[in-house]
Amino acid sequence: MDYKIKSRIWIEADGDILLGEGRVSLLKAIDEEGSLTKAAKSLGMSYKKAWSLIDAVNKRAEKPVTTSSIGGKGGGGAQLTAYGKSLVEAFETINENCWEFLDEQIKNTKLK
Amino acid sequence: MDYKIKSRIWIEADGDILLGEGRVSLLKAIDEEGSLTKAAKSLGMSYKKAWSLIDAVNKRAEKPVTTSSIGGKGGGGAQLTAYGKSLVEAFETINENCWEFLDEQIKNTKLK
DNA sequence: TTTCGTTATATATTATCAAATATAACGAAA
DNA sequence: TTTCGTTATATTTGATAATATATAACGAAA
Numbered sequence: 001m002d003y004k005i006k007s008r009i010w011i012e013a014d015g016d017i018l019l020g021e022g023r024v025s026l027l028k029a030i031d032e033e034g035s036l037t038k039a040a041k042s043l044g045m046s047y048k049k050a051w052s053l054i055d056a057v058n059k060r061a062e063k064p065v066t067t068s069s070i071g072g073k074g075g076g077g078a079q080l081t082a083y084g085k086s087l088v089e090a091f092e093t094i095n096e097n098c099w100e101f102l103d104e105q106i107k108n109t110k111l112k
Numbered sequence: 113m114d115y116k117i118k119s120r121i122w123i124e125a126d127g128d129i130l131l132g133e134g135r136v137s138l139l140k141a142i143d144e145e146g147s148l149t150k151a152a153k154s155l156g157m158s159y160k161k162a163w164s165l166i167d168a169v170n171k172r173a174e175k176p177v178t179t180s181s182i183g184g185k186g187g188g189g190a191q192l193t194a195y196g197k198s199l200v201e202a203f204e205t206i207n208e209n210c211w212e213f214l215d216e217q218i219k220n221t222k223l224k
Numbered sequence: 225t226t227t228c229g230t231t232a233t234a235t236a237t238t239a240t241c242a243a244a245t246a247t248a249a250c251g252a253a254a
Numbered sequence: 255t256t257t258c259g260t261t262a263t264a265t266t267t268g269a270t271a272a273t274a275t276a277t278a279a280c281g282a283a284a
Binding site: 002003004005006007008009010011012013014018062082083085086087090094097098101102105106109111112 | 114115116117118119120121122123124125126130174194195197198199202206209210213214217218221223224
Binding site for chain 1: 272273274279280281282283
């Protein structure tokens with residue numbers, strides 16, 4: 001069989017999306033760049049979209065996922081909290097496990 | 113934890129989507145209705161979209177997934193092939209297994 | 225108190241996708 | 255040979271999402 005199986009997973013809170021692959025990429029970029037502007041730029045994403053995503057994440061998460069400051073040296077910045085880091089890590093682990101699981105599933109599938 | 117994990121799976125052939133949840137729903141509706149027009153209507157989908165989806169499925173699958181006839185008694189119709197039925201069944205089985213797997217994964221996840 | 229790069233926000237424009245509409249071709253049966 | 259409901263296809267319209275642009279607020283440091 002020449003078919004491949006793919007998947008996307010996401011985490012919901014109260015029926016709204018909390019975290020998906022795009023948001024996780026953005027959170028990782030924030031962790032690396034220390035700034036939402038730079039993180040957005042590094043992903044080729046508009047600042048507005050990045051800000052909206054992070055706003056939604058923080059509103060729905062049980063604890064703050066990022067912190068930010070305006071003004072001062074460097075103009076301000078954004079950082080991942082420890083909780084945010086553990087969320088990102090959990091998401092990526094489950095995602096990879098899911099890929100493995102699905103590869104196994106399709107390998108054991110027989111079609112007519 | 114009050115988070116829920118969701119997923120979507122799909123099958124690709126040569127990098128193009130062969131089958132996802134929407135296409136499987138449509139295939140099942142065709143099997144029930146015996147007609148693409150009626151199947152589309154039952155799902156609140158335009159005929160054009162339904163036709164495009166089925167066309168893509170048949171072009172990418174290794175064997176025909178549906179058959180159709182134009183004209184004649186009843187104007188014609190569309191049916192699922194045996195191969196199509198086995199594809200639908202395989203997809204749904206793997207999808208349900210995936211849900212179970214992910215529920216188990218998130219249950220065993222500890223966040224800070 | 226001026227400069228700087230950032231966060232935060234609103235508005236307008238553009239691009240993309242979905243839906244609606246129209247029409248030809250078809251073949252069995254009356 | 256006319257009718258019927260379907261498949262098959264193109265074109266137009268409308269809705270939605272993404273992008274671009276603009277601007278205020280902020281606070282440390284020079």
